[in-house]
Amino acid sequence: MAHINHNFLKLQKNYLFSDIAKKVRAFQEEHPEAHIISLGIGDVTQPLAPAVISAMHQAVDEMAQGNTFRGYGPEQGYSFLQQAIIDHDFKPRGISLDLDEVFINDGAKSDTGNIGDILSLANSIGVTDPIYPVYIDSNVMSGRAGDLLNGKWSNIHYMPCTAGNNFTPAIPQEKIDIIYLCYPNNPTGTVITRAELEKWVDYAMRHNSLIMYDAAYEAYIQDEQTPHSIYEIEDAKQCAIEFHSYSKTAGFTGVRCGYTIVPKALTALSDAGEAIPLNSLWNRRQSTKYNGTSYISQRAAEAIYTPQGQQEIKATIQYYMENACLMRQTLKDIGMDVWGGENAPYIWMKTPQGMDSWQFFHHLLHRTNLVCTPGVGFGPSGEGYVRFTAFCNRENCQEAMNRISNQL
Numbered sequence: 588m589a590h591i592n593h594n595f596l597k598l599q600k601n602y603l604f605s606d607i608a609k610k611v612r613a614f615q616e617e618h619p620e621a622h623i624i625s626l627g628i629g630d631v632t633q634p635l636a637p638a639v640i641s642a643m644h645q646a647v648d649e650m651a652q653g654n655t656f657r658g659y660g661p662e663q664g665y666s667f668l669q670q671a672i673i674d675h676d677f678k679p680r681g682i683s684l685d686l687d688e689v690f691i692n693d694g695a696k697s698d699t700g701n702i703g704d705i706l707s708l709a710n711s712i713g714v715t716d717p718i719y720p721v722y723i724d725s726n727v728m729s730g731r732a733g734d735l736l737n738g739k740w741s742n743i744h745y746m747p748c749t750a751g752n753n754f755t756p757a758i759p760q761e762k763i764d765i766i767y768l769c770y771p772n773n774p775t776g777t778v779i780t781r782a783e784l785e786k787w788v789d790y791a792m793r794h795n796s797l798i799m800y801d802a803a804y805e806a807y808i809q810d811e812q813t814p815h816s817i818y819e820i821e822d823a824k825q826c827a828i829e830f831h832s833y834s835k836t837a838g839f840t841g842v843r844c845g846y847t848i849v850p851k852a853l854t855a856l857s858d859a860g861e862a863i864p865l866n867s868l869w870n871r872r873q874s875t876k877y878n879g880t881s882y883i884s885q886r887a888a889e890a891i892y893t894p895q896g897q898q899e900i901k902a903t904i905q906y907y908m909e910n911a912c913l914m915r916q917t918l919k920d921i922g923m924d925v926w927g928g929e930n931a932p933y934i935w936m937k938t939p940q941g942m943d944s945w946q947f948f949h950h951l952l953h954r955t956n957l958v959c960t961p962g963v964g965f966g967p968s969g970e971g972y973v974r975f976t977a978f979c980n981r982e983n984c985q986e987a988m989n990r991i992s993n994q995l
Contacts, residue, residue: 594730603720603964604628611958624987626975627958631838633906636899639837642890646883660879663870664691668885671892672846682818688850688866690873691880693843695803695832700725702828705868713763715756716745717774717965722767738967747968748775754926758786762794769801771808774965774974775935776927778813784820791826797855798827806836806904808930824850837891837900844884907932910984911977917988921995934975947973955990
């Protein structure tokens, strides 16, 4: 009889957002008359930009003609999109990249979860806490996380980010092999300063550590002094992999496209102590286990870099940030302690009256018919907080804030 990967049995029974959806469905069945507004799961609501739609139509038409039809594409992505990414996302920030350092994917979640395929199970892991669940769960699945003891995995080093340290993780005293950083942060909506990011790169260079830098929300940064990419920091190409997504940047949650940067200068050690380039290993992994992102999705992504596309997606980002501003101000006006919402589409709020995260989730759902995300679902330091997303339409955002103002 075949045997399972026993590490999967260590996972908590439900993925956070599946658990939320289950609880909301149960409430809706009990209260079919309730108009539930979700400010929990970070799914977008605004339609794709016209430039993107036009590009997709053109790509579909190409697939209908023999002379322009395309079958399997390159696993690493088409060069037209790789070049557009380099020219628009990196060159303006003084960052030079080669085409073969850019890997197109079907969204950042896939690569952040799969990147561990090329790394030893013996590596120690460090995470900011709270954190996006995929970083931890993917390491549990592979066998790096150890055992769950009192809400923490035994082989994972947690770096608390709370109001007490202004949501800025302290640089570890000990050596950690792989460190996950996400900025603008999901779930707290906070950002990291250039000076703090330099400290992390210095740490990684000093200890030969690898930084997994998730920049999925960088397009939402409003502060001109805040770095958009870790490669704005000197030496970062020697110690960091960076993940990007079009899901929230351009509303691609249903289209699926993103990219990962693996610099050729980046290496990790073999068992024999030899420095092995991670770019070539990741390329080998993708060539074997990934058949590439669809041509239509990549043409759609290319279109956001056109002058029309840039104007249109910036308007959509501004729409969501106006929602965030409304939410942040409303919550502050009723006396809540809030963070985020200035350089990210997430609001991080301290729960009132000493309620824990899930207690407040149920309180909010039953009293106002609104859905938030319990902070403890993002890690132990998320207890006592909840996350709100600004990815709703304006009417629902205004209605949700009216309910909170009148009923909390």
